[in-house]
Structures are given as C-alpha cells and as structure tokens.
Amino acid sequence: MTPIPDVARVLVDFQPEHQFFVGIDSDGCAMDAMDIKHQECFTPCYIKHWGLQPISTLARQTALFVNLGSVTRGLNRWLALRQVLDLLRDRVDVAERGVVIPDYPELTQFIESEYPLTDKGIAAFAAAYPSETIHRAIAWGDAVNAAIADMVHGCGPFPGVRAAFEAMQADVDCMTVSATPLHALEYEWAAHGLAPYMKVIAGQEMGSKAEHVEYAAKGKYADDKILLIGDAPGDRDAAAKVGCLYYPILPGDEAGSWRRFTAEALPKFLDGSFAGDYQRRLIDEFNATLPGEVPWETRSGVTTITMPQGK
Numbered sequence: 001m002t003p004i005p006d007v008a009r010v011l012v013d014f015q016p017e018h019q020f021f022v023g024i025d026s027d028g029c030a031m032d033a034m035d036i037k038h039q040e041c042f043t044p045c046y047i048k049h050w051g052l053q054p055i056s057t058l059a060r061q062t063a064l065f066v067n068l069g070s071v072t073r074g075l076n077r078w079l080a081l082r083q084v085l086d087l088l089r090d091r092v093d094v095a096e097r098g099v100v101i102p103d104y105p106e107l108t109q110f111i112e113s114e115y116p117l118t119d120k121g122i123a124a125f126a127a128a129y130p131s132e133t134i135h136r137a138i139a140w141g142d143a144v145n146a147a148i149a150d151m152v153h154g155c156g157p158f159p160g161v162r163a164a165f166e167a168m169q170a171d172v173d174c175m176t177v178s179a180t181p182l183h184a185l186e187y188e189w190a191a192h193g194l195a196p197y198m199k200v201i202a203g204q205e206m207g208s209k210a211e212h213v214e215y216a217a218k219g220k221y222a223d224d225k226i227l228l229i230g231d232a233p234g235d236r237d238a239a240a241k242v243g244c245l246y247y248p249i250l251p252g253d254e255a256g257s258w259r260r261f262t263a264e265a266l267p268k269f270l271d272g273s274f275a276g277d278y279q280r281r282l283i284d285e286f287n288a289t290l291p292g293e294v295p296w297e298t299r300s301g302v303t304t305i306t307m308p309q310g311k
Contacts, residue, residue: 011215023177033155041147074232160258248286
C-alpha cells in the first residue's frame, strides 16, 4: 500500500458534517483555467523545450488533442509529455518533414519508477538517476510553471458553479479534488470566493483524485452518497476505482452542465435516484464528446489511443 503523505492527513482526519459528500475537480471543471494553461503555457513550452519548432503546427495540434480534446484529456503532465512525444513520433506528416523524435527512455523510466509523478518526484528521480532527458523534462516543467504564473490571472469559475455550490451547502460536504498543486488551488479558489464553500482543498501533493476520495470519504459516507464531479476521463475512472458516483462536466458546455447539475442531478443525488440509468446516460453523453482515435495518419497504422496508466 502506498504510504499516506503527511500533507494528506487532513483528509484522513476529516469528519463528516452531512450525509452527502461531493468532490469537485478544479481546472476545466469548476475553474475556466484549463484551456488557457494548455493553449498558452504548456503547448509553447513543448515546442520550445523539446525542439519541435520545425513541426510547431503539428506539435500544437497534437498537444491540444492529448490534453484537451481526446480521451486523454486531463492527463498528468508527465504522462501527457510522453504521450505527445510518442504520438508525434508516429505521425506520417512529422516523418515527411524529416523530423525525428528521439525515444527518451529515461522519461519512461521515471514514469514507471516508484517516484510520484510530481515536480518533487521527478527532482528526486533526477538526483538518483541523472540524465540529459530528465533535466530537460525538469526545465520544461519549470518553464510551464513560470508561464502559468505569468499568464494565468483572473480565470474564475464557469457560470453556474457558484450557484451549484450554494445549493449544496445545506446537505453536502464539498471538497476540492484536483491534480493541481495545492498552493495554486488555495490561491485561485480564495481569490474567486469559492474556498469558503469547501471543507477541504485537496491538491496534487495529497495523492491522486481517487486517493483524495478514498482518504476523505470512503467508509465515512454510504457509497451512493459520495459523488465526484469532473471533466476528464481520468475523473470518471477515479470515481469507478473508488466505487462512487460520477457527474461529468461536458467540455465545451460547462455552463450548461453546471445548470443541469443544480436543477436536475443534485436533487437526484439527494433523493437516491442518481445511480443506475440516469448516471449511465450522463456518462455515455460524456464519453461521446472525447474521441479515442487520432485524426491524422500514423506510421504504425494504429490510430486508437488509450488512457495511459500512472501511479
């Protein structure tokens, strides 16, 4: 069993105040900050730090497909980095330009190691197993963090989020469940007046989203009274992993999704009719919005992509 990080003890020690629990993802779900981070911060840093300037248009298309527009939406940054490089390596139009994407085996070694897939995790891995590739990955990650700090300001909640939070306060213990670093979450949610609605804000350092729910809610609430709200397949899979309910925020219709949550899904959650056919319809609709095949020609002939498994 993975040791519980000290910073996650606040989740383990959390005691319910209500019968219902809802975990809410941040970027791309509650906060309208995911698109700007990937379009203006992550993607330019992929191009600059991994020598993708000769194929910048193809690199941008691939990065946005991986991080925003496919079944890998919301993937951990280190898993996404490998996915972007792997997909570019297999693109026919990349090869036609004479560009060769190296294998970068050290990146896979880090991903498959016992080190957590965080900034601190890769720094510890680099200290134990130094290499040019891992130091380049760290430089890329640092550049992404700097770009986000410089660029992403004033990106508040989607329309309908605050009304949904207010509607839950009488019956539900709400918690932020996110892979974003804790310091960024605490700043963003406080800056936009959302932090007071949350019992706890859980970030990257406290474990995975599944672990957040496991630590804070499992065994403290009935399984059908635990709900995770997210916008990515990884959120859906985290809910399935811990055996709780899932409400999807549809990419491109976030405001409508939040309105439907307050008007329709929340009452069903509270009266016990959310599970079953209703949840299946929601998840089917969500799955249909994110393709599982690349829209370009591949050298391997394989076009189907799957969600990489992290730790």
